[in-house]
Amino acid sequence: MVRQATLVIIGVTVGVVLGVFIAALIFFGIRWYKKHARLTLSAKESSLTTLPIRTNGLGASTDFSASLTSSISNSMPENLPRNSNFYWRSHQNKDRFSPTSGISKYSYKEIQKATQNFTTILGQGSFGTVYKATMPTGEVVAVKVLDSNSKQGEKEFQTEVLLLGRLHHRNLVNLVGFCVDKGHRILVYEFMSNGSLSNLLYGEVKALSWNERLQIVIDISHGIEYLHEGAVPPVIHRDLKSANILLDYSMRAKVADFGLSKEEVFDGQNSGLKGTYGYMDPSYISTNTFTMKSDIYSFGIIIFELITAIHPHQNLMEYINLAAMDHDGVDEILDKQLVGKCNLEEVRQLAKIAYKCLHRSPRKRPSIAEVSQGILRIKQRRLIKEDTLPFAGSNLSRALTRVEDQQVELNKLTSMKHRETG
C-alpha cells in the first residue's frame, strides 16, 4: 500500500515536472518565434529603406525613391530618412564610409605611390586634379583628388561614394574606390584611355568618324537610360556635357561625374543653379525645377555637338535654330570633317531626335527610352538597307564597312599608344 502511494507520488511529481518542462519549452518556443519573426520583419523593412540602387529596377518610382531622388539633388546624407542604414552608418563613424558595393578603400600612401607622388596628371576639373594611377594589382585607374578647400566638393564627395558606388553599368564611368585619409578626399575611377568627348571633338586629336559618333550617341543614351529608368531610385545627372562623356580604349562612351554637378556662376551672379552654361535647360533656369527632361535637353545639345563639332559656348544654339528653318538645314552645319564621309539621311534623322530633346516644353521632350529607340532605329535601318542591296553591292558595302572598321581600330590603337606614352 505504502509502495503504491510512493509510486503514485513519484508518478505525479514526474508528470508535473514534465508538464512544467513542456510548458516552459512551449513558452520559450513561442517567445523565440515571435522575436525571430520581429527580426525578419525589421530586416525586411530596413532593406526597404536602404538605398536600393541596382540594375533592372524598372518602374520602381515609389514615394520613397522620389523623395530620395530629391535628397540626392539636395546633397547627401543629411536628408536621408533616419531609419535608413545609410543614415545610421554614416553617422556612426563619420570618417569611415562603409564600402557598400564592394568598392575599395585606399590609404593616402597607396594613392601617392600609385600616382608616382602625384606626377601623372591627366587633367584638371573644377573639383580638383585627375591623375593616372597604377594600383599594386596592376590595374590602371584615374584618381580625382578633391581640392581640400572645396566645401561643395566635400558634400558631393559623400554623394559620389555613398550613392554612386552602387551604380554599375557599362556606359557609366564606374567608381572603383575611394580614399578618406587625414583630410584627403580622393575618388578612384576606371581609366578611360581615350579621354573626354570634348577633347576628341575640339582638341587636336584625329577626327571622329560618323560611325563612331553614332555609336557614342547610342552609348550615352544607354548610360542615361540606366540612370533614369534602371537605377532605383532614379538618378538625374544634372551636368551632362561633352566634357563629362569619357571614352575607353575601344572608343566606347561612358557617362561620368554623376555626383559632382557643380554650382555655376550664371549671368555673372551665383544663382544657385547647378549645371553648365550652354547645356542648361532654359525651363530649369526660369522655374528652378530640374527634372529628367532637363537631362534630355543637355543630351540634345551633346548630339548637336557630335553632328556639328561646334561647342555650346560658340553659339551652337544659334546655328541649331537657323538649321531648323529648313528641312535639310542640318546639312549646312555639319562638321566639315564629316562632309562627304557620312550618310546625310542618318544625320538628318539623328538631328530630328535632337530637336525633340530641345523642345521648349519639357513635357514634350521624349523620354530617354524613346530617344534610345529612335537612335537604334537609325542603325537598324542601315543594316536592313545593307541586307536588301543587290548581292554584289551588299558585298561591296560590307567590304567598305570592314575597311572602315579596320581604320577605326588602327586609329584607336594609335591614340591609345599616344595617350599611354603621353
Ligand SMILES: Nc1ncnc2c1ncn2[C@@H]1O[C@H](COP(=O)(O)OP(=O)(O)OP(=O)(O)O)[C@@H](O)[C@H]1O
Ligand atoms: N576616368 C578617367 N579616365 C581618364 N581620364 C579622366 C578620367 N576622369 C577624368 N579624366 C580626365 O581629367 C579631366 C578632368 O576631369 P574632371 O571630371 O575633373 O573635370 P571636367 O569634367 O573636365 O570639368 P568639370 O569638373 O568642370 O565638370 C578630363 O577632361 C579628362 O581628360
